Amino acid sequence: VYLGVDCSDVSQVDMTSGSDYKKEKDFILGHQLFLPSTELDEYRVKTAYCNILEQYSKQHIKQKRGGREENSIFKPPGVIFFGAGCAFGFMWLLMIFGICRMVIRSFDPRNELNDMSNRDKIAALAAVAGQEMVERQQEKEDERRVALMQGQ
Numbered sequence: 001v002y003l004g005v006d007c008s009d010v011s012q013v014d015m016t017s018g019s020d021y022k023k024e025k026d027f028i029l030g031h032q033l034f035l036p037s038t039e040l041d042e043y044r045v046k047t048a049y050c051n052i053l054e055q056y057s058k059q060h061i062k063q064k065r066g067g068r069e070e071n072s073i074f075k076p077p078g079v080i081f082f083g084a085g086c087a088f089g090f091m092w093l094l095m096i097f098g099i100c101r102m103v104i105r106s107f108d109p110r111n112e113l114n115d116m117s118n119r120d121k122i123a124a125l126a127a128v129a130g131q132e133m134v135e136r137q138q139e140k141e142d143e144r145r146v147a148l149m150q151g152q
Contacts, residue, residue, distance in 0.1 A: 007050035015051050024048035 015025055024045050026032040029052070105111045116124070 010047050010050040021048040
């Protein structure tokens with residue numbers, strides 16, 4: 001059906017039986033005979049027509065939904081899921097920020113010891129202690145040789 005009327009600039013009015021637009025509504029719906037001598041205001045007819053179309057479209061949509069009202073995010077389940085989604089998104093952003101910070105810190109050699117685990121720190125200290133022990137043994141061996149040389 002082609003309807004050559006643009007309803008975008010028409011205001012919403014009350015189309016109940018006692019309204020000011022009852023005459024126009026009856027002509028549009030065919031409840032009253034329209035004669036060529038009948039005078040009607042074009043703007044009022046357009047307003048009535050668009051409001052009748054809006055009323056029937058709302059009824060049709062409600063019928064297709066099975067009598068349910070239009071869903072809104074501001075009903076309790078929508079608010080709960082929206083809040084949980086926002087919290088999840090905020091936590092995700094914090095995670096991404098932490099990962100970026102960790103990657104940037106990994107390029108700085110001053111932070112390498114701070115970023116090591118306790119197990120790695122203990123292993124590094126054990127390696128340093130072992131190396132010092134070997135050096136001390138070599139020093140004692142060298143001192144013994146020097147003493148033997150001086151004693152001869």
